[in-house]
Amino acid sequence: MAGGTVVGLAAGFTAGYLMAPKPAPTVPTVTTTRPVVPQILRIGYATNPVNLSPFKHGSTSAVLFTDIYETLTFHTPDLKTEPLLSNSWKPVDKLHWAFELKKGIKMACGKYDFDAYMVQDFFTEMCNPTKPGYGWAQYRSIVGAKASDKYNVVIETSRPVSQLPHLTAIYPAGIACMPHMKEYGEDWGIKAAHATGPFMLKDGDWAKGEYVKLTVNENYWQDIPKLKELRYVIIPEDTTRVIAYGRGDIDNLESHSVPPEAVAGLRGDPDTNIHSTVGLRQVAMMLRTDRGPTSDVRVRKAIAHLLDREKIVKSVIGELGTVATNFVPAGLFPFLPMTGIPNYDPAKAKSLLSEAGWKPGAGGILEKDGKPLDLVLVSTYQRDAKDKELAEAIAGELNKGGLNVKVRLETMATYTTFVRDPNNPYDMSISGWTHQTLEWEHSTREIYGKETAKYTKSPYSRSQWENPEFDRLYEEIIAEFDSAKAEKLMIESHKIIAEELPAIPIYDKRELYAIKKYVKGFQVHPDEWGKFRYSKAYIEKG
Amino acid sequence: MGVLSYAIKRLILVIPVLLLISSLVFLFLSATGDITQIVYEVADAKQLEAIRKYYGLDQPLYYQYLNYLGKILRGEFGRSLYSGETVISIVLKAFPATLVLTISAAVVAVMFGFPLGVISAVRSGSILDDVSRVLSLLGVCLPAFFTGLMLILVFSLHLNVLPPFGYGSIQNIILPMITLGLVIAGNISRITRSAMLDVMRQDYIRTARSKGLRERVVVYKHGLKNALIPIVSVLNVQVGHLLGGAVVTETVFSWPGLGRILVQAILVRDVPVALGGVLFFCTAFVVLNLLTDILYTYIDPRVRY
Numbered sequence: 027m028a029g030g031t032v033v034g035l036a037a038g039f040t041a042g043y044l045m046a047p048k049p050a051p052t053v054p055t056v057t058t059t060r061p062v063v064p065q066i067l068r069i070g071y072a073t074n075p076v077n078l079s080p081f082k083h084g085s086t087s088a089v090l091f092t093d094i095y096e097t098l099t100f101h102t103p104d105l106k107t108e109p110l111l112s113n114s115w116k117p118v119d120k121l122h123w124a125f126e127l128k129k130g131i132k133m134a135c136g137k138y139d140f141d142a143y144m145v146q147d148f149f150t151e152m153c154n155p156t157k158p159g160y161g162w163a164q165y166r167s168i169v170g171a172k173a174s175d176k177y178n179v180v181i182e183t184s185r186p187v188s189q190l191p192h193l194t195a196i197y198p199a200g201i202a203c204m205p206h207m208k209e210y211g212e213d214w215g216i217k218a219a220h221a222t223g224p225f226m227l228k229d230g231d232w233a234k235g236e237y238v239k240l241t242v243n244e245n246y247w248q249d250i251p252k253l254k255e256l257r258y259v260i261i262p263e264d265t266t267r268v269i270a271y272g273r274g275d276i277d278n279l280e281s282h283s284v285p286p287e288a289v290a291g292l293r294g295d296p297d298t299n300i301h302s303t304v305g306l307r308q309v310a311m312m313l314r315t316d317r318g319p320t321s322d323v324r325v326r327k328a329i330a331h332l333l334d335r336e337k338i339v340k341s342v343i344g345e346l347g348t349v350a351t352n353f354v355p356a357g358l359f360p361f362l363p364m365t366g367i368p369n370y371d372p373a374k375a376k377s378l379l380s381e382a383g384w385k386p387g388a389g390g391i392l393e394k395d396g397k398p399l400d401l402v403l404v405s406t407y408q409r410d411a412k413d414k415e416l417a418e419a420i421a422g423e424l425n426k427g428g429l430n431v432k433v434r435l436e437t438m439a440t441y442t443t444f445v446r447d448p449n450n451p452y453d454m455s456i457s458g459w460t461h462q463t464l465e466w467e468h469s470t471r472e473i474y475g476k477e478t479a480k481y482t483k484s485p486y487s488r489s490q491w492e493n494p495e496f497d498r499l500y501e502e503i504i505a506e507f508d509s510a511k512a513e514k515l516m517i518e519s520h521k522i523i524a525e526e527l528p529a530i531p532i533y534d535k536r537e538l539y540a541i542k543k544y545v546k547g548f549q550v551h552p553d554e555w556g557k558f559r560y561s562k563a564y565i566e567k568g
Numbered sequence: 569m570g571v572l573s574y575a576i577k578r579l580i581l582v583i584p585v586l587l588l589i590s591s592l593v594f595l596f597l598s599a600t601g602d603i604t605q606i607v608y609e610v611a612d613a614k615q616l617e618a619i620r621k622y623y624g625l626d627q628p629l630y631y632q633y634l635n636y637l638g639k640i641l642r643g644e645f646g647r648s649l650y651s652g653e654t655v656i657s658i659v660l661k662a663f664p665a666t667l668v669l670t671i672s673a674a675v676v677a678v679m680f681g682f683p684l685g686v687i688s689a690v691r692s693g694s695i696l697d698d699v700s701r702v703l704s705l706l707g708v709c710l711p712a713f714f715t716g717l718m719l720i721l722v723f724s725l726h727l728n729v730l731p732p733f734g735y736g737s738i739q740n741i742i743l744p745m746i747t748l749g750l751v752i753a754g755n756i757s758r759i760t761r762s763a764m765l766d767v768m769r770q771d772y773i774r775t776a777r778s779k780g781l782r783e784r785v786v787v788y789k790h791g792l793k794n795a796l797i798p799i800v801s802v803l804n805v806q807v808g809h810l811l812g813g814a815v816v817t818e819t820v821f822s823w824p825g826l827g828r829i830l831v832q833a834i835l836v837r838d839v840p841v842a843l844g845g846v847l848f849f850c851t852a853f854v855v856l857n858l859l860t861d862i863l864y865t866y867i868d869p870r871v872r873y
Binding site: 074076077079082155156157164166212213215216233234235236259260261262263265266269270272273275408437438439442443446 | 602605606609610612615618622647648650651652653658661662665717720721724725728731732733734735819820821822823824825828829832835836837
């Protein structure tokens with residue numbers, strides 16, 4: 027909104043003001059009995075959720091999905107894939123995976139059991155090409171599922187997917203209560219939503235633009251949460267949200283809802299715990315390899331050498347990010363070597379640019395064949411915190427090195443279509459990617475892969491990079507069911523990315539929550555869409 | 569022509585206005601990005617084809633538009649491309665909040681702006697006039713997000729007497745209505761002053777004074793009544809704009825009104841919601857204008873339709 031800087035400063039000031047140490051009460055209070063504390067958690071949330079159906083558009087609502095829906099597999103906070111609604115899994119052949127399901131799990135409504143027929147029904151609905159939904163778009167490789175008996179189901183893929191159990195752990199694969207979903211039709215996810223998860227949306231509990239109330243699932247198959255209600259309170263304005271938190275109108279600030287300027291003030295608050303972890307989202311600068319000056323790998327490497335990423339991340343992103351150390355977020359694939367994102371070295375950059383034919387010209391801007399080194403950096407200002415400031419800081423650093431970088435800022439909607447079309451005139455783009463599946467295809471091919479006879483081009487392939495060796499390795503990796511062999515192939519393919527540099531990773535996002543100390547049992551998760559953060563939480567006051 | 573036939577004629581004229589506006593909104597939104605790519609950002613090219621077919625977006629633009637118009641005539645405004653909720657439901661749920669904010673802000677505006685303008689005109693050239701004009705200018709110049717945040721800092725944070733956000737109670741409306749009301753109050757005050765100064769120079773005011781009428785009667789009965797038409801006109805336009813979305817105030821105070829929804833729909837190209845919202849606002853604006861025109865006949869009996 028207009029006045030964003032003023033508002034940001036106001037949020038920072040407010041956090042500092044609110045969290046300043048308060049004088050101790052002068053009148054001692056004596057309590058003989060502990061008051062009963064309502065187990066209602068009021069969560070400050072910056073965005074309006076859209077719909078709580080896994081088949082509808084998801085990302086802005088996905089945080090709430092994971093309170094309601096559970097998946098066959100689960101990513102633990104230390105990034106391992108473990109069983110959740112399933113007990114075990116195994117590949118039947120290259121195109122089929124068999125899952126054995128847990129028994130005795132009921133849907134939150136208490137009327138229906140969770141079983142293989144429910145899973146079959148879910149995937150059939152999700153993969154229905156005549157009724158395309160968001161999950162269907164996400165799971166391009168899944169064809170459907172077939173129940174073998176009540177507790178065994180086989181998932182079929184259109185091509186080998188050696189890491190399918192990682193894929194089935196992400197939010198669009200949360201198994202809904204299918205009979206009720208069909209009963210509600212288009213109203214599912216708006217009026218009601220329930221599954222096997224710890225909380226559920228009941229009819230009438232969503233006041234659009236105000237709050238979403240999720241009620242505890244009394245039929246939950248694991249320990250029933252102590253919290254009776256999660257109330258997501260929608261407060262889009264940063265300053266208002268921080269003030270509401272400081273006054274005690276809300277009990278926590280969700281990840282993505284803590285303004286960067288407010289973090290220092292919140293850290294100083296004796297009543298607040300800051301929960302933070304390196305997340306699965308990485309923000310990078312994609313470099314066009316198919317056009318203009320950045321089609322020369324020397325120019326791409328020179329650009330990387332001109333960026334003091336440490337300084338940029340520290341000054342712009344602050345505590346909400348850490349400098350990226352690899353082409354995937356830190357800790358995602360521990361076996362990958364540090365392939366070396368070029369470090370800050372302006373002299374090396376100068377030499378590389380000179381080698382590529384770019385010599386100082388009029389006004390200090392580099393030139394080649396009489397043409398200045400003009401570049402367009404496109405970014406949205408509506409996705410990650412400080413997108414706009416990040417793009418401007420990068421352009422500033424590059425311009426110091428003799429480049430002429432113009433920043434083009436777009437709304438999320440126009441950005442999405444603009445960067446997707448290679449005919450559009452841009453050379454670099456700021457692009458975030460959440461590596462939420464913990465597997466290779468989603469983490470690299472989606473960003474770097476090209477279109478082949480077998481595979482369609484990913485909408486996120488924004489560098490337009492093509493490398494036959496990388497594509498050959500990719501096809502081997504996804505068909506390799508021996509994980510040790512697959513890891514070796516991944517390392518090889520990763521080295522190619524580092525050599526060719528179609529992207530410069532800037533920072534790994536940190537998931538950061540500010541929570542009142544009376545809220546106990548909160549679990550932080552690296553996935554930006556969270557996972558069971560509140561299923562063990564409770565409120566303890568006095 | 570009587571008031572009733574005038575009203576019917578005006579309402580009929582609304583139809584071409586709505587057609588024109590809906591065409592413009594439809595064209596603008598369709599021309600500035602592929603909706604399917606925006607809504608289904610993760611879909612690949614083949615999937616996008618299927619999605620376009622599903623939503624009928626593979627058809628020519630004119631066909632899509634005519635289809636949309638046909639549905640509107642049947643009372644179907646469609647569903648949000650994102651949430652799947654019906655447009656009617658979205659609009660009807662949010663409109664009460666917008667209406668409450670608009671009416672309360674208009675009350676604040678009249679309560680402050682009107683007396684300030686009258687005092688300023690009657691005491692023209694005095695310190696009171698200067699103070700009043702400065703206050704009016706402040707009201708007009710200060711952006712709503714600044715006023716709103718300052719009010720929150722003072723009344724919610726420092727004094728801790730009013731909530732900084734929320735909807736549903738009297739306490740919740742106070743800060744948003746003052747924020748919004750002050751902006752309009754500035755305008756009302758300025759137009760009231762100007763209109764009153766103009767009227768107070770008229771011969772009939774001099775006549776009233778020479779007849780020995782008390783100044784209070786001269787000002788309120790003869791002066792103010794004749795100055796009302798321009799003031800009501802300005803108030804009408806201001807309230808109309810508020811109905812169209814006090815989006816900044818709604819955002820600052822987390823007020824669940826229609827303005828925020830409409831802006832968001834336009835930003836993410838949720839065409840059915842954007843079109844439905846715009847048509848609704850236009851209709852509300854036209855109805856408001858009509859009511860104002862009818863009000864003129866009561867304020868000034870010389871006005872005839």
